[in-house]
Amino acid sequence: MLLRQFTRAPNNMNLIRRIATNAILKNQTVTTNIDYNQLVLVDVNDKNGYATVTLNRPPVNSFNLELMMALSRALDQVERNNSRGMILTSIIPNIFSTGFDIRELYQADERRLREFWSVLQDCWFKLYGSTYPTAASINGHNPAAGCFFALCCEYRAMVRNSKLGISGARLGISIPLPMIYTMRSVISTRQTELALTTGTLFTSDDALKVGLIDDIATDRSDAFAKCEAFLDRFKDIPPVSRGYTKRSVRQKDMEEIAANRQRDTDEFVRAVLNPEAQSSFAAFLGK
Numbered sequence: 001m002l003l004r005q006f007t008r009a010p011n012n013m014n015l016i017r018r019i020a021t022n023a024i025l026k027n028q029t030v031t032t033n034i035d036y037n038q039l040v041l042v043d044v045n046d047k048n049g050y051a052t053v054t055l056n057r058p059p060v061n062s063f064n065l066e067l068m069m070a071l072s073r074a075l076d077q078v079e080r081n082n083s084r085g086m087i088l089t090s091i092i093p094n095i096f097s098t099g100f101d102i103r104e105l106y107q108a109d110e111r112r113l114r115e116f117w118s119v120l121q122d123c124w125f126k127l128y129g130s131t132y133p134t135a136a137s138i139n140g141h142n143p144a145a146g147c148f149f150a151l152c153c154e155y156r157a158m159v160r161n162s163k164l165g166i167s168g169a170r171l172g173i174s175i176p177l178p179m180i181y182t183m184r185s186v187i188s189t190r191q192t193e194l195a196l197t198t199g200t201l202f203t204s205d206d207a208l209k210v211g212l213i214d215d216i217a218t219d220r221s222d223a224f225a226k227c228e229a230f231l232d233r234f235k236d237i238p239p240v241s242r243g244y245t246k247r248s249v250r251q252k253d254m255e256e257i258a259a260n261r262q263r264d265t266d267e268f269v270r271a272v273l274n275p276e277a278q279s280s281f282a283a284f285l286g287k
Ligand SMILES: CCCCCCCCCCCC/C=C/CC(=O)SCCNC(=O)CCNC(=O)[C@H](O)C(C)(C)COP(=O)(O)OP(=O)(O)OC[C@H]1O[C@@H](n2cnc3c(N)ncnc32)[C@H](O)[C@@H]1OP(=O)(O)O
Pocket: 059, 060, 062, 095, 097, 098, 099, 100, 101, 102, 103, 120, 121, 122, 124, 125, 141, 143, 144, 145, 148, 166, 167, 168, 171, 173, 175, 176, 178, 179, 257
């Protein structure tokens, strides 16, 4: 077992055990020199059995293919490790994630874009369909894809003065069906439609009002503590029956998304490569 110091973790260091992923990755095809273990950190609290999955791609945790792959692998680890629960968070003090890396989308290579989407789909199935309890400790701004992952979790605590939402409409991106289903599993259909068609980024107060988050936290450690308290609610509930019930609630969405993977991929590629979206990406990057 590889034991390492987790320099900026918000939780009790002494209780933290870093899982070594090198052995797990040994048999997988790694096509680049990217250190996936560093892009997403996975730690397990020996006392309560909760895994912390920490996005670690400064400066803003933007999702490129490599970060998406690292998240996918981290979720595999959590599943394999039989964790009692999982908290998704970020290492960056005031940012959870900025969403997709615009450099991944601008003048994108179609093959890489398809792979990016395919790994994103995998992450959705692993997170949305997980049987263990999940919580997002949103320690800062979280527009776009990071919000999507937080919404896949069962509980969200967000620090005050952060913004959360899916801003795709502002960039000329039509919102894919899995995103719509995921948001609709948390707030009403009407609020989902309004939020997504206006590309609203909610303040913490407004996010709480509409039900996008469950709690407002004073800072990152408070957000983390609130997530742990949420996971504690299940400590006396038999995990197998709990997991089965959660899966049953989410089953219909998952079946529909699974049946339409190819169509969703084609639509995503079309949406990203459309000239309107490409000009917004160019403007963002100052091209
Ligand atoms: C089966 C399931 C299928 C899957 C279902 C679908 C799920 C999809 C969900 C998403 C759907 C909607 C689609 C969205 C596409 C996107 O995600 S596009 C990205 C959208 N994000 C944004 O518009 C946020 C833009 N960024 C910001 O608002 C700010 O950066 C910030 C508030 C996050 C942080 O502000 P601050 O701390 O002041 O830092 P900055 O100086 O702004 O940034 C630092 C540095 O980072 C660069 N940067 C920021 N964001 C991005 C990005 N997204 N991509 C690439 N680079 C980014 C920024 O330019 C700065 O760079 P320099 O230092 O100037 O070089």
